[in-house]
Amino acid sequence: MDKDVIISYIPHFKEALFLTLKIGWLGILLSLIIGLVGASLLHFKVKFLQKIVGIYIEIFRNTPLLIQLFFIYFALPKVGIQITAEKCGVLGLGLLGGAYMIETFRSGLEAVTTIQTESALSLGFSKAKTFRYIILPQALSMSIPGLVANIIFLLKETSVFSTISLMDLMFTAKDLIGMYAKTTENLFLLVVFYLIMLIPVSIIGAIVERKVRYAGFGD
């Protein structure tokens, strides 16, 4: 391994890291929104929409992200829907993540006992307020472990973006290997940058998990 080569490549990887993080977090944000909305729809058993959410979950949980991205990026333009690679990445990650987030939030909502709802209603909370102030906070804190796992999973999945020529970490490594054939140095940097991206998430996740464990109160 050549130290000078590694140092000279760092700026490329830094740039790629920022792009990966940008798309990754936007995608995760989208997946959280989809997850919350979807889980609420399932929780309130909204007719018809509930079925659509179910179908959506099955479709996106049972196909690889790679195919989803290919479909959005290469196939949809043929029927007139054209989007940029970046938007495609965010959309793909958001849709895939959404399916997982819904399941996580739903199991959190299911874990809140019915007595909580009943007590809140009998104390005079409206239905909406019960959900917002009583059920949701408890459900959220119970879904934190699943949430952290999902976020790490989604950040890992960003490596697939390189296939739709987004300049993420994977793409940069592949590109540089292709140009200068410094395989070992590039792979070393690739691993280091993924560690830089994911270890903090893993540690913060563990801390948050410990902090929010108040949901178990009263068990």
Added chain:
Amino acid sequence: MQALGIDVLFKGTNLFRLLQGLWVSIEISLISVVISIVLGLIVGILMTIDRPFLRIILKIYLEVVRIMPQMVLLFIVYFGTTRVFGWDLSAEFSAIFVFSFWGTAEMGDLVRGAIKTIPKIQFESSLALGFNTVQTFVVIIIPQTIRRLIPLAINLITRMIKTTSLVMMIGNVEVLKVAQQIIEANRNTSPNAAFGVFAFVFFLYFIICWPISRLSIYLEKRWA
């Protein structure tokens, strides 16, 4: 049909080639799953044994697998180790190696979780009855965890199949690569082939993974 490029699927041997490509993915994932289950059982048992050194090693192994994207692992094995050690690996072997490496960690963690649910008294009674440690695990503990493990192992199969779509990146000709070849070959005659072919591949993955994951959920509910 022409406009959506679905007709391309039925031209010549295209459909057959796609299914052949799909078989490559399934083959890789099935081999990897079998290896993962066997090794995962061993790793899972080792994780419950109270040896600090062993525990640290396995912890590091688990974290590596948890944090590194499978694609990076594939690149390291297929491009990295071949460069450093000068050996020659086929794309298929690298894929099976990486997916087993990943699957073993996943399976090991599941096994560890399942063993943790077995009451301690089971270990103690079995040791008191004169079984040694290996016998305790093989005859007493593992059979009790099977019902919990089978749905999770089945679920691992679908995850494995989904992950094998990545082997295209190291030049293995599987369903997605075949799809790309077909689209390229028919670029002039049906420019919209990308829609029909990718939609079909999307459907193929779904039709394979969906029943398996339903089965896993069904068994989990039934045996819970």
